[in-house]
Structure formats: C-alpha cells, structure tokens
Amino acid sequence: MLKVSNLHAGIDGNEILQGIDLEIKPGEVHAIMGPNGSGKSTLSSVIAGREDYEVTQGHIDFEGEDLLDLEADERAHKGIFLSFQYPVEIPGVTVTNFLKTAINEMRKAQGLEAMAANVMLKKMREKMALLEMDKGFLSRSLNEGFSGGEKKRNEIFQMAMLEPKLAILDETDSGLDIDALRIVANGVNKLKTSKNAVLVITHYQRLLEYIVPDYVHVLHKGKIVKSGDKNLALELEEKGYDWLKEETTV
C-alpha cells in the first residue's frame, strides 16, 4: 500500500529525514517510535503533503502512485488520513460544516454525488456513539476551546467518517487520560479491517498496549535504526532511548 524509499526531507535547508525506508501493507498496523527530534512528525507531515517540507531525495508510493506529485487534498482523496498531534482550532466552522465539506469534496474527487444530509447525519451519530461523544459536539466550532482529549477524539471521529485506507496517528496519545486513551484506541481498533492500515507515531509505548502493532520501527536522527515486532516497543519502554544512541554511534 505505502512504500517509502530512501526518503530525505527537511525544512529551511535542514535535513531531518535522512533516508527512510518503510513498507506498509493492507491490514497492517505499524508503529514508529523515537525520541523527541528524531523526525517522527516530519515523516507524518511529509506523507500527508505539508508544503513547508522539502523532499530532497527518495520516493513515496501509495498504491502504485507517486504521492509526491500530489497536493495534500489529493492525497486525502486517495485515502491518506493524518490525525494531527496538534489539531488546529478553526473558529466559525462547525464540526458538522467541516465534515460535510470534507466528505463531499472527497466524494466529488471520486466522482460520487454529494452524500444526502440524512445519511450523513445517521453516520455521524453512529460514529459519535463509537467514540462516546456528546451530540452537542457537532455544532461547536472546530476544535475551538476543545480540551486535549476532545481534540484527539475529534480527530478519530473524522477518521471514522472519512474511512481512509491509511491512517497516520501522530502522537494521538499525548494529552489523553487513560479513559480517553482507551476510547480512542477502541475506536481505531473497531475501524480496522484487512483492507486498511494504520501507522502509529508515538513517543511512548502506552498507546501500543491498546493499538497492538504488527511492526515497530525505531526512528533516530532521521533514520529507522531498528525494526521488530511489538516486543521492541516493550524493550524501548524498559531501556529508554539512550541505548540506541550508543548503538548507532558505534
């Protein structure tokens, strides 16, 4: 599904990603872990198409298509979803309006007609129940005055509505208490099928207790220095990231 090869990227002339290779197949859950500043968020931004970052080398293929040729919104239309570490507050745009616009733009790009209002409402209700969200949520301005937990729940709610093929969860666990974490993780797990994939980006192992990865990659100084199964995450939790630094400098 996603194939990242020898990806080099940076911002303002600083190279942050220094040759990333990563392959994700349908049905898989991958986790990327790493200390602060290792390039985790840069990787998610580059895949999602943030223009501030410049790709200097390498490729990203998504279902056989060169992703780097596409704009951020076109990537979304292909089925890529980024759950933001810091969801942006947009006063004046309600959650409903935002989602309605997003879904219908997506459908337009796919040659489908706009979704009927009652169908959309029904779907919204269903997905909100899944994430144990209050109905009043829909008429609030997007992320404005939301608590950290509400913002993250809203991200997963959008994911549930947009049904992406590849969901990238960037530090979705940060700012969540344990109950919210469980609800969010439960939501992600319920949405998981054999056809879609999830890339979890996290500093801590905590989230991976709930969203169990098939593969864990350790990112350090812009490179994947180690890959393994879920046990690698446990090992990292135990030992911290310091041992990596030693290992990689040897």
Place this chain on the structure above:
Amino acid sequence: MEALKDKLESSFIVFENDLNGHSKSHAHKVRQEAFKVFEEKGFPTKRDEEWKYTNLKPILKHDFRVLNKSENAVDFKDVKRFFISDIDSYKLVFVDGVFSSWLSETTHERFDVCTFSSMLHKYDEVTEQYFNKALPENDSLAAINTAFAREGAFIRIKKNQTADKPVQVLFLNTAHEYEVMNQPRNLIVIEENAEVTITERHQSLSGRDVFTNAATEVFVERNARLHYYKIQNDALNASLIDHTSICQKQGSQVHIGTFSFGNKFIRNNLNIFLEEEHTETFMDGITVVSDGQLVDHHTLADHKVPNGYSNEVYKGIYDGNAKGVFNGKVMVHPNAQKTNAFQQNNNILLTDKASIDTKPQLEIFADDVQCSHGCTIGQINEDALFYMRARGIPAKEAKALLLYAFASEGLRNVRIPELRKKLNRQIANKLSVDLDFEL
C-alpha cells in the same frame, strides 16, 4: 475639483429656480445654510484628519452631471436581482432620483413608508423637527446632500407599531451617456416602542461613472428598535459616500450592518449619538474587496449620557491591491459613567499589495466605564489551511471556508434569513467559490 465645485454652485441656482413655490419653505432655508457650509469649506482633502487615508481627488475629477433630469424606464425583471425577492416587503424604489411607484410598494395605513419629497410637502412639523438635525453640521459632503435634498425614503413607524414586513430601499441609476452624481436623502423616524427592519442599496446600471453621495438621518425614540442593513455591492465604476447619523433615545436598540463587496470607492460615515440612557447599539461590518477597490469605514459611537452600550465588529478581507480604512471612534463624555463600549476590527490581507489603515480612536472622559477595542491585521492561517487540505478540502475551497468563517461574525445580527443567504452568496461570489456555506 474646482470644476465640480463650480458645477455644484451653478446647479444649486438651477435647483432653487426649480422649486417654484417651495423656495421659501423651512426645508429650503436649511438647504441654503448647508450649501453655505459647502461653499466655505469646499471638498475635504488629505490634510483633513478625517480624510487622511483616503484620497477623494480621483473621484472629484470626473465630469459629473449634478442634476440628472432624464430618467429611463426600468423593467422589474432587469432589477429583480437587486431585491431580496423571495420575501414579502415594502419597497421604495427610485430610478435616476425619481420615485418609481410602479416598482414600489408603500403604505400610509398604520405607519408611513413613502418618499422624502411627499414628507417635505405634507408634514411641515416633521421637516422642522428632524430635517438635518442629526448629520454633523460642518461636514461639507453631507452639506452637499442636504443642499440638494429632495428625494429618498421617508419611513415613520408610529408609536407602539411594529412594521409587519421589512422595507427595502433601492436607488437605481440607469444607463446614461454621461457621468452622474446624485444625492439621495432618507429620513427614518421610529417612534416610541416601535420597530422596523430596513435594507438599503444603491445600484448603477450605467457603463459610466456614478457618484452617489447619500445621507440618512435616523431618529430612534424611547424603547424603539431598528434593524438596518446596508448592502454595498454596486458596479465597479460606482462610488458611494454614505452619511448615516442615528440618534437614540432611552432604552432604544439599534442593529446596523454594513456589507461592502462592490463599488470602486466606498466611504461610510456612520455616526451613532446616544442621547439618553440604557441604549444598545450594534454596528457590524463585513468588507470583502479586491483589485481596484477602496472601502473606508468611519464610525462614531458618541456616548453622551451614562449607561450606554455599544458593540462594534468589523471584518475585512482585502485581495489584490484593495485598500481599506477603518476609523472607529468611541467618544465617552465626562458624565457618561457606566458606559460599556466594545470595538473590534479584524482584517485579512490576501496579498502584499493589499493594505488597511486601521485606527481605533477612543476618547474617554469618564472614569467608571468599560471600553475595550482590538484590531488585527493578518494573513490566512497556514496551519488551518493545511489541516483542512489534509481532510481533502482543496486549497481554494479551504481558503474560502476559512475566510468565510473569519467574516461571518459580521452576520450575527442579520435577522432576515433570505438576506443572510444573499449575503452568503455575495461573499462566496467574492471569494470565487461555489460553496454551500449555509449548512
């Protein structure tokens, strides 16, 4: 400039000769005094503090015909789009300065929705009580309007009456081979505990330049309520100077919205005089303009007495080389204790050629007051834009949605849903998107 001044002077003589028996009236004395003000002061220049940021010269150099006597016929179907057409309303329509009974719907039954000229002829006491009592005396442009004041809307809602439907006031300028300057004059009186909703629009159908120098005086008596919306979306060869002065008596409420999308030049002088206590005033504005357009808002909330509340929110979006001016004056007189005045002016510049001069001007001479103001000038929030694009909303639509969200607070007091829809469409149109905003 001198040319236009000369022309106004000679036109005034012609105008006086035209009045026949009415040149001795009270109204005409007021006109003559006003014309003297203009003769003495002339047109404002950039040396005037109130005109520091806006240059009037490019407009004044045009060869305007001041007394346009040839009115053209207008078919309803050609002007339907300038109305809020899907609502039941009273209508006052003027074509080339002349009242069109054909296009209008007036009433005298429980209140008056008719013309300024008939008011002058029929109600001497109204003329004496109200004519030129609200506009600033020393404003030479307002003085020109007063000097030539002859036609426009007269709306009087009598005590305890609520107008059963809104009043739409529309001034049309038809196609002429020459450039035209006109002086529409409105008088609105809302008596004690009465209420009315009014929309006002000036629209040119001419390929030549039109310069509208409009003036409106509004008297909102005790506990009366006014909802007043100005739709400024004229052709790009039209210029508008709007003088509106509103006097509020005790317990009255005013909501006024100014929506500026069109014209090459707009100057609004909106003055609110809070003359008695416990008044409420909301002034809202949305400006969305682009290449070759200038919009200048000068507002005044004049708190003369204690316990007044004024709340002002103006939003501006400037594209291309558009130019904006916002000068929001809040005057709190020494005895106007417990005044609560709020003012906010937020602007987005979409290009580095667009500009805005924004100046909150608070003059507070009382000590127990709450006054706050804020003005911002910014660009589109790139993080928000990326967030929306990452959800599949293309850049253009995302930008439009963000701008719409930014501006929409200015629609907070629009209480005619059809007007709100129309304004939504006009904003979408200005942002060149086809988005169903009203979701």
